[in-house]
Amino acid sequence: MDYFNYTPRTSSVVRIGKTPLGGGNPVRIQSMANVSTMDTGAAVQQAIRMIDAGAEYIRFTAQGEREARNLGVIRKALHERGYDTPLIADIHFNPKAADAAAEEVEKVRINPGNYADGLQKIRDRFLPFLAICRERGTAVRIGVNHGSLSERIMNRYGDTPEGMVASCMEFLRICKEVDFTNVVVSMKASNTVVMVKAVRLLVETMSAEGMDYPLHLGVTEAGDGEDGRIKSAVGIGSLLIDGIGDTIRVSLSEEPEAEIPVARKLAAYTGERKGHPPLTASPAPAYRPLAVERRMSRITEGIGGGLPPIVISVRSNGDFTFDHSFPPDYIYIGKEDPDNLPDTLRLITDASSWKPRPNVFPCFSPSEADNVEECSAPLKFIRLGLTELDDRMTGLLSRDKTLVVILDAGGERNAVGIMRAAIHRLMTAGCDAGVILYREYDETDAESLQLKAAVDFGTLFLDGFGDGIMLHNKGGEATVSDKCMFGILQAVRLRISKTEYISCPGCGRTLYNLQQTIARVKEATSHLTGLKIGIMGCIVNGPGEMADADYGYVGSGAGKINLYKGKRCILKNIPEEEAVERLVLLIKEHGDWKEA
Numbered sequence: 356m357d358y359f360n361y362t363p364r365t366s367s368v369v370r371i372g373k374t375p376l377g378g379g380n381p382v383r384i385q386s387m388a389n390v391s392t393m394d395t396g397a398a399v400q401q402a403i404r405m406i407d408a409g410a411e412y413i414r415f416t417a418q419g420e421r422e423a424r425n426l427g428v429i430r431k432a433l434h435e436r437g438y439d440t441p442l443i444a445d446i447h448f449n450p451k452a453a454d455a456a457a458e459e460v461e462k463v464r465i466n467p468g469n470y471a472d473g474l475q476k477i478r479d480r481f482l483p484f485l486a487i488c489r490e491r492g493t494a495v496r497i498g499v500n501h502g503s504l505s506e507r508i509m510n511r512y513g514d515t516p517e518g519m520v521a522s523c524m525e526f527l528r529i530c531k532e533v534d535f536t537n538v539v540v541s542m543k544a545s546n547t548v549v550m551v552k553a554v555r556l557l558v559e560t561m562s563a564e565g566m567d568y569p570l571h572l573g574v575t576e577a578g579d580g581e582d583g584r585i586k587s588a589v590g591i592g593s594l595l596i597d598g599i600g601d602t603i604r605v606s607l608s609e610e611p612e613a614e615i616p617v618a619r620k621l622a623a624y625t626g627e628r629k630g631h632p633p634l635t636a637s638p639a640p641a642y643r644p645l646a647v648e649r650r651m652s653r654i655t656e657g658i659g660g661g662l663p664p665i666v667i668s669v670r671s672n673g674d675f676t677f678d679h680s681f682p683p684d685y686i687y688i689g690k691e692d693p694d695n696l697p698d699t700l701r702l703i704t705d706a707s708s709w710k711p712r713p714n715v716f717p718c719f720s721p722s723e724a725d726n727v728e729e730c731s732a733p734l735k736f737i738r739l740g741l742t743e744l745d746d747r748m749t750g751l752l753s754r755d756k757t758l759v760v761i762l763d764a765g766g767e768r769n770a771v772g773i774m775r776a777a778i779h780r781l782m783t784a785g786c787d788a789g790v791i792l793y794r795e796y797d798e799t800d801a802e803s804l805q806l807k808a809a810v811d812f813g814t815l816f817l818d819g820f821g822d823g824i825m826l827h828n829k830g831g832e833a834t835v836s837d838k839c840m841f842g843i844l845q846a847v848r849l850r851i852s853k854t855e856y857i858s859c860p861g862c863g864r865t866l867y868n869l870q871q872t873i874a875r876v877k878e879a880t881s882h883l884t885g886l887k888i889g890i891m892g893c894i895v896n897g898p899g900e901m902a903d904a905d906y907g908y909v910g911s912g913a914g915k916i917n918l919y920k921g922k923r924c925i926l927k928n929i930p931e932e933e934a935v936e937r938l939v940l941l942i943k944e945h946g947d948w949k950e951a
């Protein structure tokens with residue numbers, strides 16, 4: 356892998372109806388219906404809304420053969436209305452439904468974790484399925500999910516990226532053996548760290564075995580709103596920006612058509628990295644992105660050394676309005692005189708206007724480097740770009756232990772490559788100075804900022820780089836940028852500043868109004884910082900896929916809810932109207948409640 360320059364992964368082409376995937380085709384956008392697959396009218400209407408919004412494939416759940424066969428009816432109805440977008444059947448637990456669906460739609464997704472277990476059983480079921488797919492020209496996705504691995508794989512590997520890859524490879528080796536090439540693969544998780552590591556490991560493993568199947572990317576149970584967008588952008592975007600990924604689905608707990616513009620923005624933004632000016636740099640000898648270990652910097656005044664990354668808000672425009680739920684650690688005020696500000700705020704001023712006083716720290720430019728060592732401040736910043744990071748500079752950074760780098764990638768479209776190259780240069784020089792990642796944007800809408808910043812900073816934090824984040828959006832309010840920075844740190848699991856919701860997007864199995872329920876659960880629990888709450892539509896996949904949630908709210912039947920503490924089901928079949936209140940009581944009983 357070239358860490359510094361955009362180098363798209365070469366993948367094979369998979370034929371999915373009229374819309375081929377992989378092999379240099381554009382990144383395909385897809386979504387999944389959340390209405391019942393047996394409700395043909397609703398399914399057709401929802402599919403049309405998704406297609407009109409730009410979806411290139413539409414997926415439906417098919418619990419059994421009946422639903423799988425009805426996909427043929429839905430497909431016909433769509434064709435009659437002039438829509439020939441390929442349909443995908445989503446199968447769990449039911450190989451017979453997979454066989455039926457392979458005769459009705461253009462692509463079938465199976466989950467290796469619950470399709471069949473035991474190597475002989477897998478062959479017995481999978482080979483006849485592949486024969487149907489070959490005959491009908493149906494494509495297949497081997498779709499592995501963290502949280503739904505088979506017992507056999509779990510016993511051997513645990514619920515790990517290694518287990519996910521092992522599970523997938525068992526199926527891929529059979530495809531290769533019988534020369535079935537119409538295959539797409541995916542490794543999904545709600546935890547972005549697990550998801551990205553699993554995909555990178557799969558790419559490496561496939562490559563070692565001479566496989567180049569295209570990849571479907573997605574973060575499961577990403578949630579809704581800003582959190583869902585940031586989490587999806589971190590997971591999906593950090594792979595796309597490295598040229599990995601052929602189709603994407605952004606799973607939001609919102610209407611399926613709302614996913615499409617988000618997915619399109621992600622694909623467009625990461626695609627902008629193509630054709631950037633080439634960058635010459637050498638990787639640090641000991642660096643392995645698959646390890647996902649953080650670069651260990653020294654600790655300078657609470658910055659670095661594996662501590663949660665700090666947040667620096669840029670307020671050089673004199674705007675000192677704050678959202679008190681997301682208070683930044685430092686405020687960069689540039690040349691402003693801080694005399695009118697209270698001592699309780701930690702400020703950073705340009706070194707040229709710095710005056711010694713508590714809680715105010717200087718920021719030097721490279722041209723002021725000669726003055727750094729004379730300065731008595733206990734914490735000093737130096738703002739520099741890749742080209743300024745020469746031997747003299749790494750020497751200074753190694754000598755003066757009070758220095759922290761603000762690594763400035765400006766608005767460069769290859770900001771990720773530039774920042775990686777700079778950090779590799781520090782590592783190669785044996786310099787352990789802390790590094791704050793800095794990048795500029797000019798976005799007028801919050802969603803675009805969230806997506807772009809989550810891709811850039813998320814990629815670097817998942818690389819294991821960065822002791823802090825400093826985002827300057829020239830086009831928007833600083834409070835929005837501050838919230839976005841905290842959201843990114845939460846999505847990469849390095850700093851938790853709010854309640855985390857792991858909610859599924861809903862599908863034909865969903866047993867209650869997911870969006871309204873999420874809003875009610877959030878209203879009751881959003882002050883429980885650090886708690887992870889799963890809100891899942893069904894008990895078939897919900898309990899496994901709510902991952903490491905502390906509490907779970909899972910649909911168990913029409914209007915009925917099961918409540919979980921961790922992986923243990925504590926209360927069964929609670930009427931939906933009482934369930935949020937009972938969830939709150941459950942949290943209180945276990946001592947995790949605090950008053951707002």
Ligand code: SF4
Nearest residue numbers: 859862865892893897
């Ligand atoms: S948890 Fe159940 S309802 Fe939610 S998306 Fe998964 S299968 Fe559908």
